[in-house]
Amino acid sequence: xxxxxxxxxxxxxxxIDLSERGQIRVSGxxxxxxxxGLVTNDVKSLAEGRWMPAAFPTVQGRLIGAVRMxxxxxxxxxxxERASHEAVLKTISRFxxxxxxxxxxxxxxxxxxxxxxxxxxxxxxKVLKAIVTDLPRNGVRELEAATIIRATHTAEDGFDxxxxxxxxxxxxxxxxxxxxxxxxxxxxxxxxxxxxxxxxGVDMDETTVIPEINLDDALSYTKGCYVGQxxxxxxxxxxxxxxxxxxxxxxxxxxxxxxxxxxxxxxKAGNIGLGYxxxxxxxxxxxxxxxxxxxxTVTELPFIRGSWYG
Numbered sequence: 688x689x690x691x692x693x694x695x696x697x698x699x700x701x702x703i704d705l706s707e708r709g710q711i712r713v714s715g716x717x718x719x720x721x722x723x724g725l726v727t728n729d730v731k732s733l734a735e736g737r738w739m740p741a742a743f744p745t746v747q748g749r750l751i752g753a754v755r756m757x758x759x760x761x762x763x764x765x766x767x768e769r770a771s772h773e774a775v776l777k778t779i780s781r782f783x784x785x786x787x788x789x790x791x792x793x794x795x796x797x798x799x800x801x802x803x804x805x806x807x808x809x810x811x812x813k814v815l816k817a818i819v820t821d822l823p824r825n826g827v828r829e830l831e832a833a834t835i836i837r838a839t840h841t842a843e844d845g846f847d848x849x850x851x852x853x854x855x856x857x858x859x860x861x862x863x864x865x866x867x868x869x870x871x872x873x874x875x876x877x878x879x880x881x882x883x884x885x886x887x888g889v890d891m892d893e894t895t896v897i898p899e900i901n902l903d904d905a906l907s908y909t910k911g912c913y914v915g916q917x918x919x920x921x922x923x924x925x926x927x928x929x930x931x932x933x934x935x936x937x938x939x940x941x942x943x944x945x946x947x948x949x950x951x952x953x954x955k956a957g958n959i960g961l962g963y964x965x966x967x968x969x970x971x972x973x974x975x976x977x978x979x980x981x982x983x984t985v986t987e988l989p990f991i992r993g994s995w996y997g
Contacts, residue, residue, distance in 0.1 A: 688954045691870035695841055695878055696955060696993065700804035701870040702862050703840065705847065706855065709772030709794045713779060714762030715787040722763060725778065726756065727897060727919065729910040733758045737825050738836060740905040742897050743778055748918030750895045751778055752887060753902060757827045757836060762789075764827075764834070764849075766799075770888035798855035801838075802867055803845040803878070805994045810865045811835065811846045814858070819846060824995070833858070840875075842882035843993035880951040880959060883934055883988030890932060890948040890961050898928045899963065901988060927966050934986035935960040935975070944978030956990040 695701035713722060723730040728741040738757035742750060752771030757764040767775045772794065780790050802811055808820035815832055822828060822837040829835075834849040850858055863869065870878070883901060885891050891900050897919055898906070908923060922928050932948070935941060941950040941960040950960035964985060968975050973985040 689871070689874050691868045692874045692877065692954060694868035695804045695843055695870065696991070698805045700802050700806040700810050700867045701841075701874075701878075702859065702867040703801045703803060703870045703875050704798075704859070705801050705840070706798040706852070707769045708799055709765075709767035709769060709776065709792070710797045710799070710849065711765040711767065711772075711776055711779065712759075712762060712791045712793060713765060713789065714791075715789045717786040717788050718762050721782050721786070721788045722756070722779075723910065724913050725782075726754075726913065727906045727915075728756070729907040730756065730763075731910070735760060736827050737823070738827050738838070739825065740902065742900075742902055742905045743775055744897055744913075744915030744919065745893075746915055748896050748898075748915040748922070749893060750887075750891055750897055750900070751775060751893065753885070753891070753900070753905065755836075755838065759827060759829060759834070766836075768887045770886075774893070796852055797849055798852045798858075799847055799849045800855065800859060800862065801840060801845055801847045802862065803839065803841045803843050803870070805844060806866065807844055807846050810862060810867050811848065813865050814861045815848075822846075839993075839995040840882065840884065841878040841993065842989045842991050842995050844995050876949075877951045877953055880949050880961060881953050881956055881989060881991045882993075883961065883990060885932055885961065886949065896922070896928060898922045899931050901932050927969070930963045930965050931969050932961055933964055933969060934988045934990055935962050935977070935983040936986045936990070937977070937981050937983040939981050941977065941981065941983065942979055946975065946977055953990065959986075959990050
């Protein structure tokens with residue numbers, strides 16, 4: 688186990704650089720109305736200082752990008768994965784001429800550092816000289832030094848810090864000096880899979896129908912009309928999608944293939960993976976045969992229920 692993995696899972700705090708993610712700000716008096724017609728969650732219900740998961744669907748109910756949407760004092764902050772950033776930005780930007788709806792992409796001017804683990808709040812508070820542990824699990828706080836978002840990427844408690852890119856190096860060093868352990872990308876990938884978090888371009892893409900993904904918290908079935916709603920609601924009324932992304936666990940290492948989209952050897956959970964199985968195999972405890980003839984058991988996600996889950 689690396690020091691970063693141990694810090695995240697065993698009561699410390701790991702530092703993950705997420706600066707490659709896209710950062711888009713949307714403002715204007717009609718921002719709420721336009722966004723509510725473009726995403727799967729109910730933007731109108733989002734209070735200032737809170738965030739929600741959401742997905743941008745096509746008219747066929749397929750995925751453009753899964754995002755985090757935060758309500759800030761001057762509008763909305765949309766955080767995207769790198770692989771879906773351009774598509775999400777293009778989807779939003781085409782409405783800028785339709786009304787009071789302004790879009791600004793500041794990905795290149797910003798950096799995002801994430802602290803994950805039980806000591807994350809303590810270390811962030813020490814470095815920024817502010818109490819952050821009082822933030823709710825979907826809380827957002829804007830300080831002069833950084834925008835703080837309480838969120839998990841690992842199934843452990845966590846805080847994302849969005850700062851000007853020119854301050855990223857200074858902040859990174861300060862967090863490490865305060866006790867955070869650097870987490871490399873290989874270790875982060877293991878932590879992500881343990882947490883059951885799908886990644887665009889790996890576990891999902893533009894061909895994926897949104898109800899197939901483990902994104903139930905990003906879907907509202909009570910809001911008004913939005914792009915792709917008819918297909919998504921039809922699948923719900925049918926009772927289930929034809930296939931769904933699930934956790935898979937085996938007694939031997941799992942490899943990516945036609946079924947498996949992500950795989951890892953976890954220090955704590957063993958041989959695990961994420962993959963798509965048909966409806967009749969979705970129930971935890973079901974056995975499926977993978978491409979390399981390995982038998983795997985469908986497992987409830989996340990594989991590890993860390994400090995984020997109390």
